[in-house]
Amino acid sequence: MPAGFDPSRRLPDFFANPGTSSFTQFLSLNAPELLPGRRPLPPGYSADLAPHATTVVSIVCAGGVVMAGDRRATAGNLIASRDIEKVHPADPYSLVGMAGTAGVGIELIKLFQVELEHYEKIEGAMLSLDGKANRLAALVRNNLGAAMQGLAVVPIFAGVDLAATDPTKVGRIFSFDVAGGLYEETGYDGIGSGSLFAKSALKKRYRTGLSVDEAVTLGVEALYDAADDDTATGGPDLTRKIYPVVMSATTEGTRRHTDEEVGAIAEAVVARRMENIGG
Amino acid sequence: MAMQFYASPEQIMRDRSEHARKGISRGRSAVVLTYEGGVLFVAENLTSLRKVSEIYDRIGFAAVGRYNEFENLRRAGVRKADLDGYSYDRRDVTGRAIANAYAHALGAIFTEQVKAYEVEICVAEVGATAEADEIYRITYDGSVQDEPGVMAMGGQAEAISGALKEAHRVDLSLGEAVRLAVKALGSVGGEGGQPRTLGAGQLEVAVLDRRRTGRTFRRITGVALTSLLTEAAPAEEETDVTESPSEPPPAQERKAPTQSAGSDDLEILDDIDEAEGESKE
Numbered sequence: 001m002p003a004g005f006d007p008s009r010r011l012p013d014f015f016a017n018p019g020t021s022s023f024t025q026f027l028s029l030n031a032p033e034l035l036p037g038r039r040p041l042p043p044g045y046s047a048d049l050a051p052h053a054t055t056v057v058s059i060v061c062a063g064g065v066v067m068a069g070d071r072r073a074t075a076g077n078l079i080a081s082r083d084i085e086k087v088h089p090a091d092p093y094s095l096v097g098m099a100g101t102a103g104v105g106i107e108l109i110k111l112f113q114v115e116l117e118h119y120e121k122i123e124g125a126m127l128s129l130d131g132k133a134n135r136l137a138a139l140v141r142n143n144l145g146a147a148m149q150g151l152a153v154v155p156i157f158a159g160v161d162l163a164a165t166d167p168t169k170v171g172r173i174f175s176f177d178v179a180g181g182l183y184e185e186t187g188y189d190g191i192g193s194g195s196l197f198a199k200s201a202l203k204k205r206y207r208t209g210l211s212v213d214e215a216v217t218l219g220v221e222a223l224y225d226a227a228d229d230d231t232a233t234g235g236p237d238l239t240r241k242i243y244p245v246v247m248s249a250t251t252e253g254t255r256r257h258t259d260e261e262v263g264a265i266a267e268a269v270v271a272r273r274m275e276n277i278g279g
Numbered sequence: 280m281a282m283q284f285y286a287s288p289e290q291i292m293r294d295r296s297e298h299a300r301k302g303i304s305r306g307r308s309a310v311v312l313t314y315e316g317g318v319l320f321v322a323e324n325l326t327s328l329r330k331v332s333e334i335y336d337r338i339g340f341a342a343v344g345r346y347n348e349f350e351n352l353r354r355a356g357v358r359k360a361d362l363d364g365y366s367y368d369r370r371d372v373t374g375r376a377i378a379n380a381y382a383h384a385l386g387a388i389f390t391e392q393v394k395a396y397e398v399e400i401c402v403a404e405v406g407a408t409a410e411a412d413e414i415y416r417i418t419y420d421g422s423v424q425d426e427p428g429v430m431a432m433g434g435q436a437e438a439i440s441g442a443l444k445e446a447h448r449v450d451l452s453l454g455e456a457v458r459l460a461v462k463a464l465g466s467v468g469g470e471g472g473q474p475r476t477l478g479a480g481q482l483e484v485a486v487l488d489r490r491r492t493g494r495t496f497r498r499i500t501g502v503a504l505t506s507l508l509t510e511a512a513p514a515e516e517e518t519d520v521t522e523s524p525s526e527p528p529p530a531q532e533r534k535a536p537t538q539s540a541g542s543d544d545l546e547i548l549d550d551i552d553e554a555e556g557e558s559k560e
Contacts, residue, residue, distance in 0.1 A: 019354065023365075026358055034366060114365050117494075121333050121357045 023118035024111065024139065036107050037142035047150030051080035053105055055194035055226045055233040056087060056097035057202065058158040058173045060187055061215035064250035065158040065171035067095045068219035070194070070227060071242050072234030073102050082237065087245045089254040091116040094132060094159025095247050099192030104143065105153040112136055112155075129161040133174040133182055141180025152178045156191045160249050168208070170251065194226030194233030201225035201279070212248050216257060220244055220265050221279055236266035295395040299419035302397025303344045308434035308464055311341055311401045311426075313412040313449055314456035317489040318403045321460035323434075324483040331485045333496035335360040335372045337405045339487045343433025344398035344419075352381060352400060374404025378415035378423055386421025395419050399432040405487035405495055409449035435467040442466050457484060457499075457507045479504045 019026055024035065032038045056069040069086035072079060080102070088109050090096040096112060098105030115135055120126050127135065136157050143153060158173040173185040188206050190198040201222040210218065220236070223244050227235035236243050243262040248255050273279060309322035309330055320341045322330040330349075331341045334356050342349035356377050364372045381400060389395045396419055404413045414426040429447045431440035442463045451459065461482065465475040484499045484507075499507065 019358070023358075023361055026362070027365075031362065031366070110365070114361055118357065118361045121361075122354055124329060124332070 021119045021122040022135070023115045024135075024142075026118075035142065036104060036111065036139075037144070037146055039146075041146060041149050041151075043149075045150045047152075048076055049101075050104075050151070051075045051084075051102045052232065053084055053086050053099055053102040053192070055190060055192035055198055055223060055230065056099055056156055057190040057195070057198045057219050057222045057226075058095070058097065058156055058185075058188065059202065059206065059210065059215040059219055060158075060171040060173060060208075061210045061212050061248075063167070063170055064160050064212065064248055065095065065173060066212060066215040066219055066246065066248045067097050067156070067158055068216070068223055068244045068246040069097050070223050070234045070244050071237070072232065074232045079234075082234065082240065083242050085245050087247050088113070089247065089249075089256075090132065090136075090157065090159065091120070091126070092253050093126075093162060093249055093251075094129065094157065095249050095254060096136065096155055096157050097191070098153055098155045099195075100153035101151045104146065104151050105155070108139055108143070108153055108155060112139060115139070126162075128163060129159050129172060132159065133157050133184075136174075137176055137180045137182040140176050140178070144179055147178040154178060154191050156189060158249065160251055162251065171249070190222070190226075192226075192233070194223070194230035196226075197229045198222040198226040198233075212250065216246050216248070216262070217265050217269070219246060220262065221269050224266075224269055224273065225279065236263075236270060238267065238270065295389060296420065299389075299395040299397050303399050303419065303433055304435070306343050306433050308431055308436055308439055308467075309341050309343050309401070310429070310431045310439060310443060310460045310463060311403055311414055312429040312443065312447055312451075312456060312460060313409045313414070314451040314453055315409060315449065315489075316453055316486070317495065318405045318412055318414070318487040319453070319456045319460060320401075320403070320483075320485045321457065321464065322483040323464050323477065323481055325481055329483065331483050331498075333357075333485075333494065334377060334402070335364065336369055336493060337487060337495050338372065338374045338377060339403050339405075339485065339496055340400065341403070341432075342398055342400040345396070348396045349398040349400060352384065352396075352398065355384065356381065356402070374402050374413045374415065378402040378417055381417045382421045382423045384421075385417060385419060389420040399436075401426075401430060401432060403487065405489050407489070409489075431463065438467045439463045453486070454507045457504075461508060479508060 027035050051073040053073045054070060056067065058065055058067040067087045071083050073081040073084040084102060087095060087097040090112055096109055098109060116127060116132060136155060140155060154176055156175055160170055161172050164170045173189050175183050175185050175189050188202045205218055224235055226233040241263060243259055243266045246257040246262050307323040311320050318339065320331040320339060322341060324330050328346055332353055334340045340353055340356060359380050360372045360377060381402065385396060398419060400417050402415045406412045414430055416424045416426050416430050416432065428449060429443050431443055446459055461477050465477045469475040484504055486497060486499065487495045488497060
């Protein structure tokens with residue numbers, strides 16, 4: 001049991017030590033083996049080792065943000081998964097998505113979720129949106145060694161700034177680079193291999209003040225465009241009924257749009273493309 | 280040459296016990312009880328320093344005594360719970376494991392350190408039914424008791440728990456349970472043995488809501504608390520009694536204004552759980 005209670009009568013260290021409010025810092029002291037980026041890797045470049053997750057887009061809308069991710073993970077020329085989920089709630093007011101080495105990304109998101117919840121429980125208050133983004137940047141930074149050996153993962157973070165006084169600045173999007181660089185984006189952003197095409201689509205169609213539903217449609221369209229030109233991005237799978245994962249965060253909280261809702265939008269997008277292939 | 284004084288181990292333990300007991304009985308009390316919708320924590324607390332908090336999805340914590348000591352224990356409990364949930368699964372974090380960890384820690388402190396902790400703590404886990412709720416009392420010397428549905432600690436705990444146990448039923452509504460707890464807390468400490476009336480400003484109230492999934496802990500403050508305290512507000516009583524387990528809590532409770540951003544979020548966790556899907560469960 002990691003950092004557990006040893007059978008001696010000695011007081012476990014983390015009972016005696018007041019410590020910090022960060023779960024990651026706590027792990028680094030008491031159970032460093034659980035932290036990604038602390039594991040020794042054999043030398044060499046291992047990019048082809050594990051499945052890769054691809055495209056996620058995020059769009060600012062009125063009163064919040066929308067994030068959508070396709071469902072494909074690839075291993076070289078093969079499809080490793082048709083129904084992977086790359087978009088998750090980070091906490092009740094923010095969303096996080098990932099692209100890159102799928103296993104590392106899922107672990108990163110899980111750690112980030114516990115990090116935010118842990119802080120909130122210890123301190124009795126939530127981190128600010130910028131505070132959350134900074135914590136995520138620190139987690140990405142810790143993975144730099146693995147990233148240089150091919151196990152790179154890049155998240156995208158978006159959420160509601162509860163302290164915002166300007167209603168147009170409630171929804172905010174943050175992007176990251178593999179070195180842990182943190183950049184705030186305006187309007188929309190995308191990550192992953194198909195993001196080049198998805199962002200081109202968004203550049204032409206995005207405008208400020210979209211409603212949540214309009215932003216959802218826009219996200220699904222952008223993912224369609226990405227899948228059109230990038231083999232590693234999966235389009236809506238109408239035969240298997242596998243649709244993009246779409247979540248929104250508003251001041252009311254985060255919500256995953258149901259498969260029925262997203263399915264209807266995806267089918268409408270496909271139907272429009274039957275008429276006009278470029279959308 | 281200085282004389283070495285001999286003190287028998289019995290004497291040392293007795294002195295430590297007496298010291299801890301005195302410290303605990305000086306403070307204000309807290310009660311924990313089950314009701315039909317979950318587990319209720321009510322503490323008499325005039326400050327913004329918390330006596331009742333969240334440990335994990337279905338586990339809550341209440342403490343009386345010296346603040347810095349039980350705050351330290353609370354943080355350690357949150358760490359242990361989050362660590363276990365992260366290493367295994369969220370469902371593998373149990374109230375009993377947390378209670379055992381506290382018993383171990385308090386036992387070690389009691390026997391090995393010069394000064395025993397002047398605290399008494401309660402770890403409660405809400406179950407699927409009122410019978411499955413678990414309430415553990417952990418005392419300053421590390422002993423653990425599994426309490427049957429209701430407990431009082433701190434201050435004149437004996438007198439309070441007498442009044443509580445008599446009137447407690449597992450099918451109490453939230454309003455009935457709050458009023459019972461507040462009446463029991465107010466039954467002692469008045470001038471000339473008279474009962475006191477406690478207002479919303481003197482209370483810290485929280486529940487582990489049986490019907491929620493994910494994080495079940497939420498605080499009840501402000502208007503929601505005042506209306507629960509108001510004796511037999513007919514509308515509220517009706518809603519509580521007729522409410523079926525599948526229905527969400529009454530609208531008035533769901534909109535309860537909360538003090539911290541932290542507990543504010545819990546109001547919307549139902550939606551999140553749907554959204555989280557398999558990622559966390």
